[in-house]
Amino acid sequence: MxxxxxxxxxxxxxxxxxxxxxxxxxxxxxxxxxxxxxxxxxxxxxxxxxxxxxxxxxxxxxxxxxxxxxxxxxxxxxxxxxxxxxxxxxxxxQFQAQAYHAVHYIDHAPENLYQQAGAQILTVTDVSEHAIEGVRFAVFAPNASAVSLIGEFNLWNGSSHPMQRTELGYWVLFVPYLGSGTQYKYQVKDAHGNELPHKADPIGFSAEQYPSHASRVYDHSQYEWQDSAWMNRETSDPYTQPMSIYEVQLGSWKRPDHDTGERYLSYRELAAELIPYLVEMNYTHIELLPISEYPFDGSWGYQPVGMFAPTSRFGHPDEFKYFVDQCHQHNIGVIIDWVPAHFPEDGHGLARFDGSCVYEYEDPRKGWHPDWNSCIYDFGKDTVRQFLVANALYWLDKFHVDGLRVDAVASMLYLDYSRNDGEWIPNVDGGNHNYEAISLLQWMNQEVYKKFPRAMTIAEESTSFAKVSRPVFDGGLGFGFKWNMGWMHDSLHYIAKDPAYRRYHHGEITFSMVYAFNENFVLPISHDEVVHGKGSMLQKMPGDEWQQAANLRCYAAFMFGHPGKKLNFMGNEWGQALEWNHDAQLQWDLLQYEKHAGIQALYKDLNQLYRDIPALHVFDCDPQGFEWIDHENADQSIVSFVRKGPTNQPKVYAVCNFTPLPRENFRLGVKDAGSYKLLLNTDDKAYWGSEYPVQTAMTAEKLAWNHQSHSIIINVPPLATLFIIAD
CATH class of the missing domain: 2.60.40.10 (Immunoglobulins)
Incomplete structure (x- = not known):
């Protein structure tokens, strides 16, 4: 034969x-x-x-x-x-029909990819109604000469279960009596018959850690969700709702054995400890650094290999569902970082999957990322586009996540991103825009909002690319929000200056309002700002110990007063002393000291005020919600502005003193007659402030000031922000 x-x-x-x-x-x-x-x-x-x-x-x-x-x-x-x-x-x-069934529907809609490909648990019933449960495997390897299914069930023997090649480039096989938990990989041979490193399933729903990096069969139907109230809640406009996001890297928030660091908290343990903390601190959302399986701890998840598998570092996929479920039951939205820009070269992953560039651009001028030494997806290839859009939908569908923060969007949009002349290929018009990536992002956003109208997408995009968070029909990329990297860079550069020199950099703290409503912005103080020698937020602040803490408190309240949704990385909320280290837990022991407990109390109160007071959030993305009172007071390094909500809601005035000099009898213009009260003072004793005397109640005088019809007199403490509201 x-x-x-x-x-x-x-x-x-x-x-x-x-x-x-x-x-x-x-x-x-x-x-x-x-x-x-x-x-x-x-x-x-x-x-x-x-x-x-x-x-x-x-x-x-x-x-x-x-x-x-x-x-x-x-x-x-x-x-x-x-x-x-x-x-x-x-x-x-003998189950040829069942094996072939997968490929008939895969390319009909993006979500069909995760519903048909990978390892799908099926039940086959014969004419005698004898039910046989098994797993249908389907993997895309169009240029392979042979593919075999290997696993613990056949002792990883590549000759035991050869798979059938189909016209669409998928290799298929139905294996009876395999079930959830089965380890497997694919033995792939390239077009010349050379055996490649054993490959994990690109559509694998569960993955193992080093050294096997094997995929595991997983049954999505077994988990019983309890978040129906959240999932069926009345749809509300996200732009007018408060959104204060706690950004978390799950492996270093807390560790049960923090002295040795040998174990992580599991998804269930995190649900028991992290979610009550979110509730106590009044956050509305949590954002998780990438959850998709990744081989190297030091990548923090930004070099993912198993795009369809929640990392098993913290437990089983059902346990991740439990974590999301518990967040929803406590009214916390879940956002995950999603990485469609690139992937690593690890042998078990997507790189040269069948010996050819199945997922990446073949030309390294487009297909290799010099910053991260990783492969760039071929955004123009139909199969890759479906893979990425299906993956976005998958997390919203199967894991009930509420949003995707899309990483490194700028690197996708520009063909010359981090490349010198001669190292990149212009587009058909001779420019540097990657039309294929632009089209992919537009399609992804359209599919997400069409199929999951309560979901949101957020772009980490660091350039002035136009209309990132505008609808596709208006020529935009279709994202719901965009990170305001300009605000972050300018304001951090300003606040790191010695207060004596801030008068010469006053424009850095005010310039963001020139473009604040060009996009739907999120103000991010993310993990990227507290690593790689940048120091913690507290370390960025100038001055002695008291001034550092006061600067941080003043800046935090300025952020919460500024238009835009809020994001803070874990540890910022109590003034972590050291920059973030993914190999250790946060410095929770600092909370025994009044300084750090006071900073934490301020963040808790800021979150509460931001949620409770419409003026601070309803018009975060609408220019009618903001007006400068005085943005020209460079000599005193003071900025003042008013946040406005619906007409029947009181306005909130913010005064930020970025010097250590108190300003007594400071006159502030206000729009209306009547009485006013102090809403928040970052110099309060409860926040480890100096408790400089400040008026808690004021009456507006009919004296025009700052181009306003009325004014009030207040003392402004050193390095402090005040919120004042009509009484």
């Missing part, structure tokens, strides 16, 4: 042509490739009755028998005797 050498070398691309039932006229020949077998008998699987002994062909592992077609039962199997044991085995190669 000519296929024997191919089967022996695991190079058979069409096993359905030679294995399983081969019908000719009124007879059927059943062939089985069974390495290690000493003798084999064909049996009726339902009754387990023997039918006929099978012959070994050419002293190989191929066993064959020919019988009348009428004698072949609906389900058949083998009784196999090896040197060690005898066992019965249901032949997977």
């Amino acid at each position: 000519q296929q024997i050498p191919l089967l022996a070398r695991a190079q058979c691309a069409t096993p359905f042509d030679c294995l399983g039932p081969q019908v000719e006229d009124s007879a059927v020949t059943v062939n089985a490739w069974l390495p290690g077998a000493k003798s084999v008998e064909l049996i009726d699987w339902t009754s387990r009755a023997p039918i006929e002994k099978m012959a070994c062909i050419e002293d190989s592992s191929l066993y064959s028998v020919t019988i009348p077609q009428a004698d072949l039962p609906q389900l058949y199997g083998f009784e196999i005797t090896t040197a060690e044991t005898t066992y019965q085995y249901l032949d997977p190669y």
Whole structure:
């Protein structure tokens, strides 16, 4: 038989042509490739009755028998005797229709990819209603010469389960009696027959850590969600709702054995500890650094390999669902960082998946990222576009996440990103925009908002690319929000200056309002600002110990007063002393000291005020909600502005003193007559402030000031922000 050498070398691309039932006229020949077998008998699987002994062909592992077609039962199997044991085995190669079924629908809609490809648990019922549960595998490797399914069930033997090549480039096989938890990988041979490193499933729903990096079969239907109230809540406009996001890297928020760092908190342990903390601190959302499986801890998840698998560092996929479920039951929205820009070269991953560039651009001028030494997805290839859009939908669908913060968008938009002249390929018009990536992002956003109208997408985009958070029909990319990197860079540069020199940099703290409503902005103080030698937020602040803390408190309140949704990385909220280290937990022990406990109390109160007072959030993305009172007071390094909500809601005035000099009897213009009260003072004793005397109640005088009809007199403490509201 000519296929024997191919089967022996695991190079058979069409096993359905030679294995399983081969019908000719009124007879059927059943062939089985069974390495290690000493003798084999064909049996009726339902009754387990023997039918006929099978012959070994050419002293190989191929066993064959020919019988009348009428004698072949609906389900058949083998009784196999090896040197060690005898066992019965249901032949997977009789399930050709079930295997092929996957590829008929994969390209009809993006979500079909995760519903049909990968490892799908199926139940097959024959005419006698004998139910057989198993797993259908489908993997895309269009230029492979052969693909085999390997796993613990066949001792990782590449010749045991050759997969069938299909016209669409998928390789398929249905294997009965496999189920959830089964380890597996793919043995792939390139177009020349060379064996590649064993590959994890690109659509794998669960993955193992080093050293195996194997995929595991996972059943999405088993988890019973309890968040129906959240998922069915009335749709509200996210732009007018408060959004204060706590950005978290789950491996370093807390560690149960923080002295040795040998273990992480599990998803369930995090649900028990992290969620109550979010509630106590009045956050509305949590944002998780990438959850998709990644091989290297030091990448923090930004070099993902298993795009469809929640990292198993913290537990099983069901446990991640439990974490999200618990967040929702406590009215916390869940945002995950999503990385469609690039992926690492790890051998078990997507890079040169079948020996060719299945997922990445082939030309390194487009397909290799010099900053991160990683592969760039081929955004123009239909199969890659479906892969990425399907993945975005998958997290919203199967894990109920509420939003995707899309990483490194600028690197996708520009062909010359981090490249010198001659190192990049212009587009068809000679420019540097990657039209393929732009089109992909637009499609992704359209699909997300069409299928999950309560969801949100947020772009980390660091350039002035136009209309990032504007609808596709208006020529935009279609994101819901964009990180305001300009505000972040300018304001941090300003606040790091010695107060004596801030008067010369006053424009850095006010310039953001020139473009504050060009996009729907999120103000981010993220993990990127407290790593790689940048120091913690507290370390950025100038001055002595008291001034550092006061600067941080003043800046935090300025952020909460500024238009835009809010994001702070974990540890910022109590003034972590050291920059973030992913190999250790946060410095929770600092909260025993009044300084850090006071900073934490301020963030808690800021979150509460931001949530409770419409003027501070309703018009975060609308220019009618903001007006400068005085942005020109560079000599005193003071800025003042008013935040406005709906007409029936009181306005909030913010005064920020960025010097250590108190300003007594400071006159502030206000819009209306009447009485005013102090809403928040970052110099309050409760926040470890100096408790400089400040008026808590004021009455507006009919004295025009700052181009306003009325004014009030207040003392402004050193390095402090005040919020004042009409009483």
